[in-house]
Amino acid sequence: MSETATPWLLEVRHLRKSFPIRRGFSRRLVGEVRAVDDVSFTIREGETLGLVGESGCGKTTTARCILRAMTPTSGEMLFRAADGRIVDLSLLSRAELRPLRPQIQMIFQDPFGSLNPRMTIFDNVGEPLLVNGLRNRRARLERVAALLELTGLRAEYLHRFPHAFSGGQRQRIGIARALATEPRLVVADEPVSALDVSVQAQVLNLLLELQTRLSLTFLFVAHDLSVVKHISDRVAVMYVGQIVELATTEAIFRHPRHPYTAALMRAVPAPDPHTPSGDAALAGEVANPANPPPGCYFHPRCPFTTEVCRTERPFLRAIGAGHLVRCHRAEELALTGAC
């Protein structure tokens, strides 16, 4: 994809989201969790940006801010609406958001929890259509049947209830529901993490195919690097609420520039007994976002820490064309990737 020709669809600038920590009887404010701490990225039309990192690093909070399931503490989230207007999602009221909702949809991790068990598949998938004014039942039936077919489900499933479906089928139903309003941006939070190997492959393929057919734009949140590599055009790596590296999928896997990215890659066990992997070099645990360490947040776990890392906070900066990294020593380190 050409870097310049395609306009961006979403531009996130200096996004922050903090949660207050309260203690005791009076609910006294004793601190804050900086779950998302100055995150910036853009997603171009038709591309998939993968967002990876260990649990608790702020992936879901970032996703929920974009969907305005929560209001960011500060920052901008510029969205190019279907009519060409550029709106800052972070500033909009509920009423102002309503006409934009159909354009930004979500696919959830848990295919079981995301569907209403008391509603048929027709009602589950058709609900967003109804909410957005498609009152004619016949038209809705036709549209839902087409959506089921699009996601590889049979139309005769229309009047069944979610419990009659397997995990993979429910995830397809969740995808059909997300696509009902013809969204332009789809935010998927760990959409295949709860699925079995063979089902995961089917759903990943489905997402890839749908994206091409419907020219969708994806923010794809996951903790599994192999899955992210499979689906993303570009990848952003998060650590303790911050982006520590962002580059094209090709570049980041071939030549990671941040020690955390490289460590994540090495930790993945390869499905090949002749390739020793699953390196446990990354000791310790993710820093506490309520009380992050001074200097580089990663320094207590980094094998390359020097004096400057302990005291000075690194900025996210360009190290190559479209390759951003937050590390003092990025130029001098020779890190190995996975290709």
Next chain:
Amino acid sequence: MTPPVLEVKDLRVHFLLDEGVVRAVDGVSFAVHPGQVVGIVGESGCGKTVTMKAILQIVEPPGRVVGGQILFRKDSAPPVDLTRLSPKGAAMRAIRGAEIALIPQEPMAAFSPVHTVGDQIIEALRLHERQWRPTGPRLSRHEAREMTVDLFRSVGISMPDQRVDAYSWQLSGGLRQRAMIAMALSCKPRLLIADEPTTAIDVTTQAQILNLLRDLQRRHGTAIVFITHDLGVIAQMARYVVVMYLGRVMEQGSVADIFHAPKHPYTRALLKSIPSLHVIPRTLLPTIAGSIPHPLGRPHGCPFHPRCPDAIPGVCTERVPALRPVGPQQLASCFLYHRDEAAER
């Protein structure tokens, strides 16, 4: 070769429900030799956990072991068939937790929230004392606490003397799983069963836990049955692999055979469908057609036939293939290799 410490033979565990019979485990056989790591791999619902529960005799009703043997061997003594022991009897209680220990998928549920993790391990040590230390004076509480601190240290828990006084819910996922491993190892089991021990944790923590298990296994020579749906984890952990589908063993063999020379169509398809770090981004993955059948709607004949690209009409749809040798150390249940050998039903 030394005799196996565990031998599962044609194990069948069925759940008798009102709607019908769920044949959760339906003719599973494999052996575990001392000091060996055997991996059991398969997709959700294929019977991995039920197999594990049958070994420990903790299958909950309406589930029942309806056939087969589970032979457990202690040193040179003749093997005991665990299916013959009363699940609540003294003999089984002496084996469960002491001779055969479990690391469950969700350690949160395995620890009691009202006692400290240390107290729970101290209790286990004292309860099973005569299994892991047949002679000598009775273990004092103080001694047991010292041992627990040592165990915590050996599984890489920092500040072990403080952590033993923590409650499980005060520990992070990684620490909780380490504490669980400490508990499982406390009575020096002959066999350790790990049911998806790293499924709920991050890949970085997973790497540490797997390293720890490998290290402990090497040091103590414990035999491990390692259950997972993650083929990467299996490749890195196991020496011998059992591939299950719908309650039956599709294939088993050395880890090298299974990953580099798989014979069964299901194993082959499964291996191709995993996303790997070494692919070209944004390419479609080979998939297995269809989906895993409902437990009450098991296909007639070979359980894999509706999804199998190699199914032989009139054969695979009619009879169930038996698990037979396809190599020096490799077995498969597939008519492509044994046209005439059907399993009896």
